Amino acid sequence: MLVPIAAAFLLFLLINAVTVAAFALDKRRSHAGAWRIPEARLLWFAALGGSPGAFWARRRFRHKTRKQPFVGRLQMIAMVQVGVVAGLVFAFAF
Numbered sequence: 067m068l069v070p071i072a073a074a075f076l077l078f079l080l081i082n083a084v085t086v087a088a089f090a091l092d093k094r095r096s097h098a099g100a101w102r103i104p105e106a107r108l109l110w111f112a113a114l115g116g117s118p119g120a121f122w123a124r125r126r127f128r129h130k131t132r133k134q135p136f137v138g139r140l141q142m143i144a145m146v147q148v149g150v151v152a153g154l155v156f157a158f159a160f
Contacts, residue, residue, distance in 0.1 A: 078115055085116030089123035089130070096129070105136050109143065117144040 088111055092103040108130070112120040120140055123129065130136050 082119030085111040085119035
């Protein structure tokens with residue numbers, strides 16, 4: 067039972083690290099005027115479980131903080147993820 071939980075936690079850490087790195091790279095490229103990471107890709111990283119990393123990176127790097135509809139889409143992804151986790155906790159706790 068602990069092995070799947072540990073594997074899921076490691077995957078969670080990995081996708082969040084990738085998400086933070088993508089935001090940092092996109093911010094660096096925006097200052098350099100270089101090719102940017104598409105917003106859709108940043109949102110996919112968040113949707114795959116990297117939303118905590120995305121919110122942290124947005125604040126840390128001051129990147130994509132006022133950009134609409136990006137902010138709204140990221141918030142929607144996070145709300146869906148919180149709902150899924152709450153549903154799973156409720157389903158397996160009772």
